[in-house]
Amino acid sequence: MDTYRGTLMCWALMWGTSTWASAAAAEPVDTGQGTTWAVHAERLIDVRDGSVQRDVVVAVRDGRIHALYAAGKVPADLAVRELGAVTLLPGLIDAHTHLTGDPKIGTWETLGRSEANDAITGVANALATVRAGFTTVRELGAYNHSSSALRDAIDRGEVPGPRIRSAGIWIGMRGGHCDTNLLAPQYAHYDAGIADGPWAVRAMVREMAKYGADLVKFCASGGVTTVGNEPGTQQYTTEEMDALVDEAHRLGMKVAAHAHGAEAIKTAIRAGVDSVEHASLIDEEGLRLAKQRGTWLVMDVYNGDYIEEVGSKEGWLAEILRKNRETTDVQREGFRRAVRLGVPLAFGTDAGIYPHGDNAIQFDYMVRFGMTPIQAIRSATLDAARLLGVDAETGSIEVGKAADLVAVAGDPLQDIALLRHPRFVVARGRIVRDELRTPSLPSPYVAPAQ
DSSP, X not given: OHHHHHHHHHHHHXXXXXXXXXXXXXXXXXXXXXXXXXEEEEEEEETTTTEEEEEEEEEEETTEEEXXXXXXXXXXXXXXXXXXXXXXXXXXXXXXXXXXXXXXXXXXXXXXXXXXXXXXXXXXXXXXXXXXXXXXXXXXXXXXXXXXXXXXXXXXXXXXXXXXXXXXXXXXXXXXXXXXXXXXXXXXXXXXTBOOSHHHHHHHHHHHHHTTOSEEEEESBOOSSSSSOOTTSBOSOHHHXXXXXXXXXXXXXXXXXXXXXXXXXXXXXXXXXXXXXXXXXXXXXXXXXXXXXXXXXXXXXXXXXXXXXXXXXXXXXXXXXXXXXXXXXXXXXXXXXXXXXXXXXXXXXOBTSSOTTOTTHHHHHHHHTTOOHHHHHHHTTHHHHHHHTOTTTSSSOXXXXXXXXXEEESOTTTOGGGGGSOSEEEXXXXXXXXXXXXXXXXXXXXXXXO
16 A cells, blocks of 8 residues: 555656656657657547548647648658557547545445545546546546546646546435435434425535536436435436526536436436436336437446445445346346437446446447447547537547547457557546556656556
8 A cells, every 4th residue: 555655646746747758759748838749550540430540640739639640741850659559549538437436435434434535535546547548537426526626636737637527516305316324313414415496406506516516417316326215216306307407507517317217317308417327227218218309328337247246245235236236237228229229328437336447348348238349439439528518629539639549459449348458548648658668768757557
């Protein structure tokens, strides 16, 4: 643990320095002061049309993609880093994360965690996430706006991590999935985002806006990993959902609805939410409604296996394990039907339920349950960028967009599991992972191995 903390401290100090030296003259680093550098990969995936481009050189300047060249038409004075037989993709996007969450902390142990603990945990998880190739995430709820504080620290360059769109604090009804229900009545405890009634939920949306949330997340149904409520039960009423979504959209904020139950999903879609999270028990009417309204589904089809394996081994609460078993297979069947029907689907994992940095495991599951590899990749790049409203900034490798790049050995269109093992990652023009470098030439701008 001491070695791990030391590694994080060293990396944080290196990230915050103003000078980013290169280990070799042929491999300059974007210092933000006009230096142009480039990488050459054997393959590059165009996520717009699914084509594979050969021998493309990507030039980076001031944190953005400055130009794209054919390998034989590179300016003579441009230093090019040869990446070799790899495939280059846009930085990946996870549309459902909880960076301040730690799956190693048991249900009851969370009661002893401070908000400061969560914020510090978030710094470590942000580093693991960006080094895994996820250069943008949507943070769907934390305690006391800790994920928004993490977002701001990353944006200021104080700590390394992905671009974050933060929901601030999750909003929900008293005693629902967005509340803490483990304490006895004499403690009279309920979480900071609890609001009951149409005007109360409007006020809570305004509070999220006041403290800098980018979007709103609320609990429309019960959940799996909390106690005292069932996933299929609708929690907020139609009137509450209508008021919440209306207020958020009036303030220019998108809305994500946690909803497992079929009726909660349909009520949320009719209220105008931008995305439905989990959608485990979605029925045919809900699927068709989502397609008709253009509502995104974000279905975490991996972590049911993690909860079953690790939760059973570590003695998670029996109620949680039961609800997980009741929702896992039916959610995956709903995902299959959503793919066949052409419902908008964005990549989201609920990271924090399982260890951060393992996000790409879900690609295997999405392909197993009906997507083609390019559909799965697009769901975590251009499609997720559209959901988050950052598609002008990231989501594809195009001139003018942020230099968010991931390189994997081999061809992920043939073996999607390759995305689990990125060899080279660039986030907003800074190299945060480099396993392609000659071992004898260590670089101070590459995050230390963990």
